[in-house]
Amino acid sequence: xxxxxxxxxxxxxxxxxxxxxxxxxxxxxxxxxxxxxxxxxxxxxxxxxxxxxxxxxxxxxxxxxxxxxxxxxxxxxxxxxxxxxxxxxxxxxxxxxxxxxxxxxxxxxxxxxxxxxxxxxxxxxxxxxxxxxxxxxxxxxxxxxxxxxxxxxxxxxxxxxxxxxxxxxxxxxxxxxxxxxxxxxxxxxxxxxxxxxxxxxxxxxxxxxxxxxxxxxxxx
Amino acid sequence: xxxxxxxxxxxxxxxxxxxxxxxxxxxxxxxxxxxxxxxxxxxxxxxxxxxxxxxxxxxxxxxxxxxxxxxxxxxxxxxxxxxxxxxxxxxxxxxxxxxxxxxxxxxxxxxxxxxxxxxxxxxxxxxxxxxxxxxxxxxxxxxxxxxxxxxxxxxxxxxxxxxxxxxxxxxxxxxxxxxxxxxxxxxxxxxxxxxxxxxxxxxxxxxxxxxxxxxxxxxx
Numbered sequence: 001x002x003x004x005x006x007x008x009x010x011x012x013x014x015x016x017x018x019x020x021x022x023x024x025x026x027x028x029x030x031x032x033x034x035x036x037x038x039x040x041x042x043x044x045x046x047x048x049x050x051x052x053x054x055x056x057x058x059x060x061x062x063x064x065x066x067x068x069x070x071x072x073x074x075x076x077x078x079x080x081x082x083x084x085x086x087x088x089x090x091x092x093x094x095x096x097x098x099x100x101x102x103x104x105x106x107x108x109x110x111x112x113x114x115x116x117x118x119x120x121x122x123x124x125x126x127x128x129x130x131x132x133x134x135x136x137x138x139x140x141x142x143x144x145x146x147x148x149x150x151x152x153x154x155x156x157x158x159x160x161x162x163x164x165x166x167x168x169x170x171x172x173x174x175x176x177x178x179x180x181x182x183x184x185x186x187x188x189x190x191x192x193x194x195x196x197x198x199x200x201x202x203x204x205x206x207x208x209x210x211x212x213x214x215x216x217x218x219x220x
Numbered sequence: 221x222x223x224x225x226x227x228x229x230x231x232x233x234x235x236x237x238x239x240x241x242x243x244x245x246x247x248x249x250x251x252x253x254x255x256x257x258x259x260x261x262x263x264x265x266x267x268x269x270x271x272x273x274x275x276x277x278x279x280x281x282x283x284x285x286x287x288x289x290x291x292x293x294x295x296x297x298x299x300x301x302x303x304x305x306x307x308x309x310x311x312x313x314x315x316x317x318x319x320x321x322x323x324x325x326x327x328x329x330x331x332x333x334x335x336x337x338x339x340x341x342x343x344x345x346x347x348x349x350x351x352x353x354x355x356x357x358x359x360x361x362x363x364x365x366x367x368x369x370x371x372x373x374x375x376x377x378x379x380x381x382x383x384x385x386x387x388x389x390x391x392x393x394x395x396x397x398x399x400x401x402x403x404x405x406x407x408x409x410x411x412x413x414x415x416x417x418x419x420x421x422x423x424x425x426x427x428x429x430x431x432x433x434x435x436x437x438x439x440x
Contacts, residue, residue: 034321035307039259039266046259046266048303050325083268087255096348096359097366101254105270128316132407139316140397146317177360187352 026106026157026164030055030084034131038062039081040073053082054130056123059154060108061115063127066151074112074153082108082155089188093171094178100167102186108162112153123152246326246377246384250275250304254351258282259301260293273302274350279374280328281335281343286371294332294373302328302375309408313391314398320387322406328375328382335372343372 036053039046049070053062060082064071074080089102115123124147125136171184256273259266269290273282280302284291294300308322335343344367345356391404 033307034310035305035323037257037259037268037303037305039257039268039301039303041261041264041266044261045299045329046261046301047329048257048259048268048301048327050303050305050323052321079265081259081266081268083257083259083270085255085257085270087253090254090351092352092355094359095366096344096356096362097370099348099352099355101272101351103255103270107268109265109267124316128319131310131321132312132319135312135319136316139314140400142316146315150317180360182358 024164026084026108026162027055029086029104029106029164030060030108030157032086033084035084036060036062037083038070038074039083040070040078042073042078052127052131053084054127055157056126056130056154058157060157061123061127061152061154062112063124063150063152066149071151071153075114075151077111079111080109080155084108089186091167091169091171092183092185092187094173094180094182094184098171098173098177100171103165103167105165106162108155108157110155110158110161112155115152115154120150120152121147123154124150127152244384246304246328246382247275249306249324249326249384250280250328250377252306253304255304256280256282257303258290258294259303260290260298262293262298272347272351273304274347275377276343276346276350276374278377280377281347281372281374282332283344283347283370283372286369291371291373295334295371297331299331300329300375304328309406311387311389311391312403312405312407314393314400314402314404318391318393318397320391323385323387325385326382328377330375330378330381332373332375335374340370340372341367343374344370347372 030053034052034054035050037048037050039048041047047070051062051064053060055061062071066072083105084107085103085105087101087103091098091100091102093099121142124142128139129136170186173184250273254272254274255270257268257270259268261267267290271282271284273280275281282291286292303325304327305323305325308324311318311320311322313319341362344362348359349356390406393404
C-alpha cells in the first residue's frame with residue numbers, strides 16, 4: 001500500500017469535517033501553541049513525550065537536557081512524529097453520530113538533528129523569546145555550564161512532511177433531523193487551565209450558557 | 221536496559237519539576253480533557269492521531285468510523301501510546317535555564333480492543349455523556365446504520381501501564397539569581413481558543429498583565 005518512508009493517509013472520513021487544502025501550511029497552527037507531543041518508536045513500541053517547541057523559520061525546534069534519553073534517541077536518528085493540536089470546541093449536532101469536535105491538528109514527520117554548538121545559543125534564545133516574547137533582553141546571559149547541559153534539536157518543516165487536519169464545519173445533520181426542529185451548534189471549550197477537574201459549573205454560568213444557546217438559536 | 225515490553229523511563233531531570241508519587245493515578249488528568257493523542261507504529265515509523273476519548277471506569281475509550289485505517293490498525297493489535305497533556309502555564313524563572321512550563325502529562329501504554337457489539341451502544345452513549353453531559357437523554361436513538369458504521373475501542377488503565385508527570389513547582393533559581401532581586405512567577409496560558417495566532421495583545425490587557433505582575437511581586 002505505501003512505502004516505509006511514506007506517511008499515512010490523513011484523509012478525514014467523518015461528515016462535517018473539512019480537510020484543508022494541500023497548499024495551506026501548518027505554520028499558523030504551529031505558532032498558536034508551544035505544546036507538541038513527540039512520538040517515536042522504542043523497542044518496536046510507540047512512546048510519546050509532550051514538550052515545548054517553536055517553529056523557527058521552516059524548522060520545528062525543541063530543547064532539553066543533554067542527559068535526556070528520549071532526546072538522545074532523537075539525535076541518534078530516531079524517526080519522529082510531532083503532533084500539535086488545538087481543540088476549539090464541541091460541535092453539538094442533532095444526533096450523536098454527527099456530533100464531533102472542532103479542532104485543528106498538524107503532524108510533522110521526520111528526524112531531528114542536533115543544532116551545532118556554534119548555533120545553539122541563537123536557537124535557545126529564539127525559543128525563549130517565542131515562549132516569553134522579549135524575555136531574552138531581560139535575562140542575564142546563560143552560563144557556560146547551563147549551555148553545556150542543554151541541547152537544541154531541529155527538524156525541517158518541508159513542503160510535504162506534514163499533515164494538517166482542520167475540522168471547522170457545522171454539523172451536517174440529515175434533513176429529517178433538521179426538520180425535527182432540534183437545536184445544533186458549537187460549545188467552545190474555554191475552562192481556565194487552573195480549574196481542577198470536576199469543579200462544578202456555578203448556577204449563574206449555567207444559566208448564562210442557556211442564554212448563549214438562545215442567542216445562537218436566534219442568530220441561526 | 222529494558223525489555224521490549226517495558227515502557228520507557230519517565231523520570232524528570234529538570235530542576236523545578238516534580239514527579240508525582242507513584243501511587244497517584246492519572247484519572248484526574250484523564251477526566252479533565254476529552255483530547256488524547258494516540259501514537260502507534262506503522263511500517264517502523266511513528267504516527268500520531270489526536271482523538272476524543274473518555275476514561276470509563278478503568279478503561280480508556282475512543283471511537284470512530286469502522287472504515288478508519290488507524291483504528292483498524294489498533295483493533296488488529298497495534299501497540300499504542302496514548303498521551304494526554306494539560307499545559308497550565310509558563311514558569312518565568314530568573315534565568316532562561318530554570319524557566320519551564322507548568323503542565324500535567326499522562327501516557328497510557330498498551331493495546332486497544334474492539335468493544336463487542338452487544339456493549340457498543342452503552343460505550344458510545346457513555347462517551348457522548350462524557351463529552352456533553354446529559355446529551356444522550358436529549359437525542360433520538362442511534363439508527364442501526366449509524367451504529368454499524370461506528371466502532372468503539374477500549375484499553376485498560378491498569379496499575380502499571382501508564383506514566384504521570386506533573387510539573388507544579390516554582391523555579392528553583394540559584395541563590396545568586398534570587399539575591400539579584402529579579403522577579404519570578406507563573407503566567408497562566410489562557411488565550412481563548414478562537415483567537416487567531418499572532419493576534420496582538422491590546423494595550424489595556426498588556427497594562428493589566430503588568431499590574432498582575434506587581435500584585436504577585438507584592439504577595440511574594
